Amino acid sequence: MKINLRRLVPFSVVLALVLACAAEPAGDVQQTADRLVGSILTGPSMGTLRDLADAFGGRLSGSPTYEHAAEWAVTQFRSDGIQNVRMEAFTIPNGWQRGWAQGEMTSPMERPLHVASLGWSPSTPQGGVQGDVVVISDLSPDSIAAQGAQIKDHIVLLDTAKIFAQGYRKALPLLRPVYGLLRDAGALAVLYPDREKDNVLNAHAAGFDARLGLLPIVQAGMEDAQLILRLLHEPKGKVNVKLEVQNTTAGTTQVHNVVAEIRGREHPEEWILIGAHLDSWDFGTGAQDNGTGSAMVLEAARAIASLPQPPRRSIRFALWGGEEEGLLGSLAYTQAHRAELDKCVAVLNTDNGAGHPRGWKVEGRKDLKDAMQPISESLLKGLSGDDLSMDMTYDTDHGPFLLQGIPALDLEVDMSHYMEIHHKSSDTFDKVDPLNFKAGAAIVAVTAWALAQDPQPIAPHLDHAAVGEIIRKAGLEEFLKDLGVWNP
Ligand SMILES: [Zn+2]
CATH class of the missing domain: 3.40.630.10 (Zn peptidases)
Incomplete structure (x- = not known):
């Protein structure tokens, strides 16, 4: 049944209703x-x-x-x-799923390390990698080239406290090409210390692009990383670390x-x-x-x-x-x-x-x-x-x-x-x-x-x-x- 509104109510009332709807009163x-x-x-x-x-x-x-x-x-x-x-x-660019990660200091003392893969990190070879630790605190290509011989077959510990002292956003673009330089210099893996106490780990990736990392990058608890740094600063300080991470990766x-x-x-x-x-x-x-x-x-x-x-x-x-x-x-x-x-x-x-x-x-x-x-x-x-x-x-x-x-x-x-x-x-x-x-x-x-x-x-x-x-x-x-x- 059709109802003619205009017959039931005066036109002015219809108009007022329509206008009220259009403006939607507060x-x-x-x-x-x-x-x-x-x-x-x-x-x-x-x-x-x-x-x-x-x-x-x-x-x-x-x-x-x-x-x-x-x-x-x-x-x-x-x-x-x-x-x-x-x-x-x-x-x-790449799919990535976390498998497992294990890390230990083998000398000068034996102790487990709090570690996890950085997001989009590739796996280490089966059986892991083991090497002495070398510290990188200067990201300039010249500095890394100068350390080249010490990087080969070593595990690189990034001294993030020094690297990020100039600001995280400023350092981040400098950090990305460094992974390529470290891989080319023969580094086995990178240890990336977390910023939070109690060896708590914060998940993140090396870049903002979902691309697979250029070499295994392993997050390490802050106190674990500081211990390694202190041991390395001792006269004749040497620290040996073993790391294994296994992740599943896919292409596009x-x-x-x-x-x-x-x-x-x-x-x-x-x-x-x-x-x-x-x-x-x-x-x-x-x-x-x-x-x-x-x-x-x-x-x-x-x-x-x-x-x-x-x-x-x-x-x-x-x-x-x-x-x-x-x-x-x-x-x-x-x-x-x-x-x-x-x-x-x-x-x-x-x-x-x-x-x-x-x-x-x-x-x-x-x-x-x-x-x-x-x-x-x-x-x-x-x-x-x-x-x-x-x-x-x-x-x-x-x-x-x-x-x-x-x-x-x-x-x-x-x-x-x-x-x-x-x-x-x-x-x-x-x-x-x-x-x-x-x-x-x-x-x-x-x-x-x-x-x-x-x-x-x-x-x-x-x-x-x-x-x-x-x-x-x-x-x-x-x-x-x-x-x-x-x-x-
Ligand atoms: Zn969010």
Whole structure:
């Protein structure tokens, strides 16, 4: 049966209703925000996180475990009523999976060493390698050439305290070519001391590119490395070490991002993206780096999909692979979707753990900070999420979008305890505070909704020069040029 509205109610009333819908009064946005918050606070996010962290464990990009987790995420989106879900493939230069590692000092005393393979390190030959230790503290090619004879058939200990004294970002580009020089000089393996006491090991790789290392690189506990250094500094000091690491490696390997979309009801071609990386290191189970971020994306999708109507603009939900190896999944996405990036209104990223929420980092953009202020003060204050930090970083997946001039926001939380678990065996489900985690998820969902509903895009895209200015101010130009992601 057709109802003629104009016969039932006066035209002016219909017009008023239509206009009210178009402008969406503040009260309605608040109501929807309250609904999203309620849905997330009472929702299944802790179970989702537990499924991801405890059932899959570490999720190294390119590993079967990562791919299974990506398939699981597809099922999660679909079971929450989102039909438009895709696995989008990109390739990394090498697949890599950790086997086992063993190290011991054989003289001047016998004792086991706390060791693990650096990510993407090749294996040692079967039976391992054994040699006297030589220390490298100067990365200049001349210095390494001068030490050449001492490097052959030796195990090289990098004196990272001295090497990184000038700053980690500055030294890192210098370090990469050094591995080639050490291999060519006949080094057996490299010992890379960790920065953390109690011989705790932090997982990381030698570079940001998922390429296989040029020779076996073995992380060593800080106290173990310091003992070796002290013994070597004694008159006639000599230390002999035996190392064996076995890993599985593969050539070019496909990794899948998972991308779901709720189509907008008025401007479906314009989109907001909420993203987090699904991959993780493998010492722990990647519960906060970045299980909580991934679960926040899934929760935001579930809560928004359960609303009576979709938002005005489309919202995409992305779970990236390859983040830990250099933001490779999000970078691949910005390349594959280059033609529609001009329709991307904003990117929200979450990858700083599940500490007490604070708000958003606006990545060096004062105009974005000003534009976000009304949303922060009205919708996010009650969630303790109204701070807007000008911090700019290229340390997680908002980065590639920021380089394209897209307004990019990174969830800001209290990180004072984050480094206690970051990339360590202690990054497990039991450390997650449910309320902080859910409040973070609510901030993500409410912000995405507000940006998707706003009649105007939150802020303009920046041109290349303006992005360059932000990068220079943050002191990141050289670092990004070296990564090959920025060309001024
Ligand atoms: Zn992370």
